[in-house]
Amino acid sequence: MPDDLTLLRQYEPVIRYNRGELFYPCSVEDFVAGSALFRRTDDEPEELAARGSLTLDRLAELGRVHVGDIIYLQQVDGPLTRKEYKAWRKRPDRVKFKTSSRFAAVGLLSRFVDAIMRLTLLLRGRVPGGYAAAAHNAYMNTPTKDDCHYYGHVTRDGGYLVLQYWYFYSMNDWRSNFGGVNDHESDWEQVTIFLTDDEEQKPAWVAFSSHDEVGDDLRRRWDDPDIEFVDGTHPVVYAGAGSHSGAYLKGEYLITAGVPLPDWLDSVRRAFLRILPWHEDDDSGAIGIPYIDYKRGDGVAVGPGQDKPWHPVLVTDDTPWVRDYRGLWGLDTHDVFGGERAPAGVRYERKGTVRQSWGQPVAWAGLDKEAPTDEWARGDLEAARKYLTQKLADTDLELAERREALRAARAAERAQGISPQDPTPRAEELAEEVEEVRRRQMVVRQQLEGVELGLDPRPLPVEPVHAHLRHRAEPIKQDENIRGRLLRLWSAASASILLAALGMLLLFDTTGLLWPIVWIAFAMLVIEAILRRRLASLLMALLVVGLIWLGLWAAWSLFTGNLRVGFGIVLLLAAIWMAVQTAREGIRSR
Structure with missing residues (x-):
C-alpha cells in the first residue's frame, strides 16, 4: 500500500x-x-x-x-x-x-x-x-x-x-x-x-x-x-x-x-x-x-x-x-x-x-448514506435484512397479541349485547392499537422488500452522476446583444435611481407620497420586465394582484355591511372567472 x-x-x-x-x-x-x-x-x-x-x-x-x-x-x-x-x-x-x-x-x-x-x-x-x-x-x-x-x-x-x-x-x-x-x-x-x-x-x-x-x-x-x-x-x-x-x-x-x-x-x-x-x-x-x-x-x-x-x-x-x-x-x-x-x-x-x-x-460531504463500493453496500443490505427480518417477526408477534385482545373485547361486547356500531372505549383503544401495529408492519415489510431487491444477484443500478445534487452550480450566461448590454446598464443604475427618486420626493414634497412612489415603482418594474422579456408575465402578475385586491375589497364590503358593493365585486369576479374558463375551453377545442 x-x-x-x-x-x-x-x-x-x-x-x-x-x-x-x-x-x-x-x-x-x-x-x-x-x-x-x-x-x-x-x-x-x-x-x-x-x-x-x-x-x-x-x-x-x-x-x-x-x-x-x-x-x-x-x-x-x-x-x-x-x-x-x-x-x-x-x-x-x-x-x-x-x-x-x-x-x-x-x-x-x-x-x-x-x-x-x-x-x-x-x-x-x-x-x-x-x-x-x-x-x-x-x-x-x-x-x-x-x-x-x-x-x-x-x-x-x-x-x-x-x-x-x-x-x-x-x-x-x-x-x-x-x-x-x-x-x-x-x-x-x-x-x-x-x-x-x-x-x-x-x-x-x-x-x-x-x-x-x-x-x-x-x-x-x-x-x-x-x-x-x-x-x-x-x-x-x-x-x-x-x-x-x-x-x-x-x-x-x-x-x-x-x-x-x-x-x-x-x-x-x-x-x-x-x-x-x-x-x-x-x-x-x-x-x-x-x-x-x-x-x-x-x-x-x-x-x-x-x-x-x-x-x-x-x-x-x-x-x-x-x-x-x-x-x-x-x-x-x-x-x-x-x-x-x-x-x-x-x-x-x-x-x-x-x-x-x-x-x-x-x-x-453528505456521504454517510453512500456506501463506498457495491460490495460494502451488499454487506449493509445483509445486515439490514437480518435486522428487519427480526423486527418483522417481533411486529407479527405484537400484532397477534393485540388482535387477540381486540377479539376478546369484541366477544365480551357481544355477550353483553353491545352493538358493534357503538363499541366501548376499551374496544376502540384496542382497535387503534391494532391499526398502528399493522401500519408499522407494512412499513417494515416494504423496507424488507427493498432490501431483498438490493440483494438480487444483478448489479446495483448506476445512478445519473447528478442524481444527488439539489442544486448544480453553473456559471451564469452572458447576453452580449444590445438588450443584454442595456440590462447590465439598467441593473447597475436602477437601485441608485430608485433611492434618488425617493430622496427627491422626501425633499420637495412632504404630502401625498403614496401614489408617486407607486408610479415610480411601477415604471421601474415595467422597464425591468421589458429588458428581461417578461412584460407579458408582469401584466399577468399585475392582473393577479388586482384580482386579489378586488377579492379583499369585496370581503371588507360584505363584512362592513356594504352589500351592494360587495355583491357587485363578487359578480364582477365571477364574470372574469367565467370568461377565463370560456377562453380556455375555446383554446382546447381548436
Missing part, C-alpha cells in the same frame, strides 16, 4: 486562477514568521508576540497558554496611505482585472438591499481600505512567494480513505479588488478526495470548498463529466478571484449572500415573489444580495505540469500548530456578521470547535 504522501501526490489537484489574482497558496511558516500575535481585550489589543518573533512551535505554545481567549495573528500594521496605495495600483506586475455586471442576473429587490448592506460596512467591523494592498506588498516580499504549499491530511472514515488538501492564502481580497462580499486577512480553502478504503483504493468522490453549496451539493462523483482532469488523476479546480473558493466548471458564478428575515416576514416575501414574473431568479430562501465569483481559469495554474508545482506538507491531529492554536489566522475586525473576520485554522471553527470538514469529512 502506498504511504500517505504518495497518495496525496498521486491525486494532487490542479488549481487554475484568474488573470489578475494577487494571492496564491503560501507557507504558513513564512506567514507566522512575519506576523504578530494579539489577544483581544476590552480596551486596546494586547500584543503577545512581536512581529518576527513567532515560529509555528511558539504559536502552538501560546495557543495552549491562551485557550479560551480570543487571539489572532496580524501580518501588516495597517492599510497603506493614499500615496502608497496609488503607487501600489501602478505596480508594473499588477494585472488589471475586468469585472462583469453582477446585478443583471438578479431582481430589483436584491439591488436595493445591496445598497443598504453596503452602507452597513460603515458601522460594522471591517477590513479597512488599503489593507489588502498592504497584505499584497507583504506577500510579495516573502522570500518563498513563488512556492505554492498545501497541507495534506489523510484519514479513514466510514469505509473511505479521505485525502484532504488545505491551502492557505495570506489575504482574501474579494471585496476590495473584485467587487465581492467581503475581505479578510488570511484564507483557508480545501479540496477533499474520497477513495475506497480497500485494496483497490479507487477514487469515488471529490469535494471542493464552496460558498453556496453544503452537504450533497459539495461533492461530485469521480466520473462526473463536469470535472476536468490532468493526466487522469488530478482534478482541476477553478478558484474564485480573491475568494479562492472552488468550482468544477470555469466561468462566472452568481453568489447570493442571504439576509436572514423573521419567519413571518419571509413567508410574506415568498408569497409575493410567487406572483412576480422573475421570482425564480431572486428566491434563494432569504433576500439575496448578489455578487459574482469570478472563476475564469485564465491565469496562473498550480499543480502537476502547470506554471507552479506543489510543495506538500503532511499534517495530522497531533501536529502542534494544528492542534493547539485555536485563534484566528488574521485580523480580528469584530464584524458581527463574521464575513470580515479572519478564519481559524484547518482544524477549528472561530468558536474553537472542531470543523466538521476536518473531523467528520464523510458527514460534511
Whole structure:
C-alpha cells in the first residue's frame, strides 16, 4: 500500500486562477514568521508576540497558554496611505482585472438591499481600505512567494480513505479588488478526495470548498463529466478571484449572500415573489444580495505540469500548530456578521470547535448514506435484512397479541349485547392499537422488500452522476446583444435611481407620497420586465394582484355591511372567472 504522501501526490489537484489574482497558496511558516500575535481585550489589543518573533512551535505554545481567549495573528500594521496605495495600483506586475455586471442576473429587490448592506460596512467591523494592498506588498516580499504549499491530511472514515488538501492564502481580497462580499486577512480553502478504503483504493468522490453549496451539493462523483482532469488523476479546480473558493466548471458564478428575515416576514416575501414574473431568479430562501465569483481559469495554474508545482506538507491531529492554536489566522475586525473576520485554522471553527470538514469529512460531504463500493453496500443490505427480518417477526408477534385482545373485547361486547356500531372505549383503544401495529408492519415489510431487491444477484443500478445534487452550480450566461448590454446598464443604475427618486420626493414634497412612489415603482418594474422579456408575465402578475385586491375589497364590503358593493365585486369576479374558463375551453377545442 502506498504511504500517505504518495497518495496525496498521486491525486494532487490542479488549481487554475484568474488573470489578475494577487494571492496564491503560501507557507504558513513564512506567514507566522512575519506576523504578530494579539489577544483581544476590552480596551486596546494586547500584543503577545512581536512581529518576527513567532515560529509555528511558539504559536502552538501560546495557543495552549491562551485557550479560551480570543487571539489572532496580524501580518501588516495597517492599510497603506493614499500615496502608497496609488503607487501600489501602478505596480508594473499588477494585472488589471475586468469585472462583469453582477446585478443583471438578479431582481430589483436584491439591488436595493445591496445598497443598504453596503452602507452597513460603515458601522460594522471591517477590513479597512488599503489593507489588502498592504497584505499584497507583504506577500510579495516573502522570500518563498513563488512556492505554492498545501497541507495534506489523510484519514479513514466510514469505509473511505479521505485525502484532504488545505491551502492557505495570506489575504482574501474579494471585496476590495473584485467587487465581492467581503475581505479578510488570511484564507483557508480545501479540496477533499474520497477513495475506497480497500485494496483497490479507487477514487469515488471529490469535494471542493464552496460558498453556496453544503452537504450533497459539495461533492461530485469521480466520473462526473463536469470535472476536468490532468493526466487522469488530478482534478482541476477553478478558484474564485480573491475568494479562492472552488468550482468544477470555469466561468462566472452568481453568489447570493442571504439576509436572514423573521419567519413571518419571509413567508410574506415568498408569497409575493410567487406572483412576480422573475421570482425564480431572486428566491434563494432569504433576500439575496448578489455578487459574482469570478472563476475564469485564465491565469496562473498550480499543480502537476502547470506554471507552479506543489510543495506538500503532511499534517495530522497531533501536529502542534494544528492542534493547539485555536485563534484566528488574521485580523480580528469584530464584524458581527463574521464575513470580515479572519478564519481559524484547518482544524477549528472561530468558536474553537472542531470543523466538521476536518473531523467528520464523510458527514460534511453528505456521504454517510453512500456506501463506498457495491460490495460494502451488499454487506449493509445483509445486515439490514437480518435486522428487519427480526423486527418483522417481533411486529407479527405484537400484532397477534393485540388482535387477540381486540377479539376478546369484541366477544365480551357481544355477550353483553353491545352493538358493534357503538363499541366501548376499551374496544376502540384496542382497535387503534391494532391499526398502528399493522401500519408499522407494512412499513417494515416494504423496507424488507427493498432490501431483498438490493440483494438480487444483478448489479446495483448506476445512478445519473447528478442524481444527488439539489442544486448544480453553473456559471451564469452572458447576453452580449444590445438588450443584454442595456440590462447590465439598467441593473447597475436602477437601485441608485430608485433611492434618488425617493430622496427627491422626501425633499420637495412632504404630502401625498403614496401614489408617486407607486408610479415610480411601477415604471421601474415595467422597464425591468421589458429588458428581461417578461412584460407579458408582469401584466399577468399585475392582473393577479388586482384580482386579489378586488377579492379583499369585496370581503371588507360584505363584512362592513356594504352589500351592494360587495355583491357587485363578487359578480364582477365571477364574470372574469367565467370568461377565463370560456377562453380556455375555446383554446382546447381548436
